[in-house]
Amino acid sequence: MPVSVIRRLPDHLVNQIAAGEVVERPAAALKELVENALDAGATRIEITLAEGGIGLLEVIDNGCGMDREALSLAILRHATSKLPTDDLGAIATMGFRGEALPSIASVSRLRLASRPADAATGWHLSLDHGQQIASGPAAQPQGTTVTMEGLFDKVPARQKFLRSPRSELTACLDVVRRLAMARPDVGFSLTHDGRRLIAVAASPDDGPAATVARLAAILGPDFVDSAVPVDLSREGLTLGGLAGIATFNRGIADQQFLFVGRRPVKDRLLAGALRGAYMDLLARDRHPVAALFIDVPADFVDVNVHPAKTEVRFRDPGLVRGLIVSGVRRALDAAGQRPASNISAAAFKAFSAPGWAASQTGPAQSDTRLVETGLAEPPRLFTVFPPAFDAAGTATSVAPTEAQPPSDYPLGAARGQIASTYIVAETADALILVDQHAAHERLTLERMKAALAGGKVPAQALLIPEVVELDEPSAARILARAHDLAELGLQVEAFGPSAVLVRATPALLGRTDARALIIDLAGDLAHWGEALTLREKLDSIASTMACHGSVRAGRNLAVAEMNALLRQMEATPHSGQCNHGRPTFVRLALTDIEKLFGRR
Numbered sequence: 282m283p284v285s286v287i288r289r290l291p292d293h294l295v296n297q298i299a300a301g302e303v304v305e306r307p308a309a310a311l312k313e314l315v316e317n318a319l320d321a322g323a324t325r326i327e328i329t330l331a332e333g334g335i336g337l338l339e340v341i342d343n344g345c346g347m348d349r350e351a352l353s354l355a356i357l358r359h360a361t362s363k364l365p366t367d368d369l370g371a372i373a374t375m376g377f378r379g380e381a382l383p384s385i386a387s388v389s390r391l392r393l394a395s396r397p398a399d400a401a402t403g404w405h406l407s408l409d410h411g412q413q414i415a416s417g418p419a420a421q422p423q424g425t426t427v428t429m430e431g432l433f434d435k436v437p438a439r440q441k442f443l444r445s446p447r448s449e450l451t452a453c454l455d456v457v458r459r460l461a462m463a464r465p466d467v468g469f470s471l472t473h474d475g476r477r478l479i480a481v482a483a484s485p486d487d488g489p490a491a492t493v494a495r496l497a498a499i500l501g502p503d504f505v506d507s508a509v510p511v512d513l514s515r516e517g518l519t520l521g522g523l524a525g526i527a528t529f530n531r532g533i534a535d536q537q538f539l540f541v542g543r544r545p546v547k548d549r550l551l552a553g554a555l556r557g558a559y560m561d562l563l564a565r566d567r568h569p570v571a572a573l574f575i576d577v578p579a580d581f582v583d584v585n586v587h588p589a590k591t592e593v594r595f596r597d598p599g600l601v602r603g604l605i606v607s608g609v610r611r612a613l614d615a616a617g618q619r620p621a622s623n624i625s626a627a628a629f630k631a632f633s634a635p636g637w638a639a640s641q642t643g644p645a646q647s648d649t650r651l652v653e654t655g656l657a658e659p660p661r662l663f664t665v666f667p668p669a670f671d672a673a674g675t676a677t678s679v680a681p682t683e684a685q686p687p688s689d690y691p692l693g694a695a696r697g698q699i700a701s702t703y704i705v706a707e708t709a710d711a712l713i714l715v716d717q718h719a720a721h722e723r724l725t726l727e728r729m730k731a732a733l734a735g736g737k738v739p740a741q742a743l744l745i746p747e748v749v750e751l752d753e754p755s756a757a758r759i760l761a762r763a764h765d766l767a768e769l770g771l772q773v774e775a776f777g778p779s780a781v782l783v784r785a786t787p788a789l790l791g792r793t794d795a796r797a798l799i800i801d802l803a804g805d806l807a808h809w810g811e812a813l814t815l816r817e818k819l820d821s822i823a824s825t826m827a828c829h830g831s832v833r834a835g836r837n838l839a840v841a842e843m844n845a846l847l848r849q850m851e852a853t854p855h856s857g858q859c860n861h862g863r864p865t866f867v868r869l870a871l872t873d874i875e876k877l878f879g880r881r
Contacts, residue, residue, distance in 0.1 A: 307334025333449030
């Protein structure tokens with residue numbers, strides 16, 4: 282193979298290579314142009330798109346504008362007004378690399394028109410894939426208008442990687458929403474093919490109240506109603522924003538909005554810290570919803586990691602992770618027993634008049650009956666045994682007592698059970714429905730965590746140790762964590778290369794299926810791997826154990842047991858959701874019940 286001669290690449294090819302890092306799709310170009318508008322001091326930004334931004338992308342701002350000379354410099358590579366010195370550690374603007382406009386101009390038809398406040402007229406430049414084709418005076422209000430058309434028309438190798446207009450529009454909307462959340466003091470509008478999709482007015486300032494109002498306008502009032510405020514400062518770092526309570530979650534992590542210095546970022550460290558804050562509150566396949574703003578000193582963070590500027594690096598990653606985990610967790614702890622909502626609109630609409638005449642063909646029969654029964658064995662898991670059970674563990678007859686007043690407690694007084702699964706309770710102004718398994722799962726987990734914080738969870742030795750067969754990797758994962766499991770009251774040891782011998786289980790769980798517990802724990806350890814700290818691993822393991830030790834759906838409970846469960850819920854943090862992020866109870870207000878019967 283002959284030796285190639287080293288040559289300097291032409292400018293248009295250099296710009297196209299640079300554009301591959303900065304502008305891979307319309308959303309990337311839109312992000313750069315909106316960030317330029319914000320850096321120019323704009324208080325109003327209007328965006329127009331066609332074909333998802335592939336056919337047309339226009340950004341109009343009312344910022345400081347540029348004169349003729351500045352406009353000519355703006356299309357040159359590495360020409361910028363945002364770095365007055367050579368110190369990359371003192372970046373205070375959204376952009377700073379001087380690559381966006383020349384990169385966009387090299388892969389599209391671009392027109393720029395701008396006018397500063399002190400100029401009588403504006404000036405415009407037009408470029409076609411890097412070649413300037415026109416310039417001259419322009420009728421332009423103060424600010425800048427950037428119009429991009431025909432993205433990648435002359436770069437077919439890049440054009441074939443574009444997605445459908447609908448997909449590209451979705452990406453553009455995500456970019457604008459994130460930037461709009463960070464700047465409530467700026468008004469944003471986005472129009473696509475003649476339809477206005479985003480329209481938010483500027484607030485007088487960018488304070489906490491304005492930020493909450495902007496989040497409500499973009500994410501909807503349901504998010505704000507189902508979120509708790511986060512506010513924590515530590516060693517010069519500040520964390521603020523809103524975090525959705527655990528029952529307000531999603532199947533994908535597309536509603537996590539993270540900002541560093543009001544810059545939207547997608548950083549694995551921050552996303553992992555947010556996940557850690559919800560460790561024992563959500564199932565592994567559910568994701569929290571949050572909008573968090575982190576303010577740090579300029580020399581604490583490096584934003585010059587990638588041309589897209591969505592990744593950052595921190596001088597002390599551990600401090601940032603601890604700030605997020607502590608701040609979000611404290612906010613969630615303060616939420617108490619709060620569920621995501623009183624009752625969902627879909628569930629409420631499911632209530633209707635029974636159509637009595639059509640269905641009244643005989644005695645009503647249903648497997649979902651309201652029952653009040655006792656148990657054949659005492660409840661092992663409640664902190665106080667109900668008086669309906671004697672020390673020998675057999676049911677005893679108890680004289681009827683006056684019904685407990687419903688207004689004495691936040692979750693009211695138990696009135697019965699539906700389908701041996703849901704507890705029905707009454708307060709002074711509402712009906713409460715409690716999922717007995719989900720609620721007791723949370724109570725068991727919190728008791729295990731309290732015991733673990735006190736030193737060690739008590740273990741209950743098995744009369745006959747149980748052998749659990751696994752595959753070799755799963756057995757190895759369990760045995761590698763044998764010491765951690767022992768702290769939680771689960772004592773295991775090797776029994777050949779692919780089996781585990783269980784000698785004791787946590788006493789808090791009572792009688793439990795050791796085999797099912799070990800299999801689930803092996804799956805958890807395989808899923809989390811080494812991505813978690815020891816404390817987070819212990820919390821995750823405790824969550825799995827708590828699920829196995831909780832009172833099951835389908836178990837009949839006496840009224841005294843139901844009330845014992847309600848009282849423990851009122852005294853237990855996070856009892857509004859189970860360990861998997863599902864609500865443990867819903868509240869149907871008396872006024873809603875009256876509406877069902879036409880009384881309102």
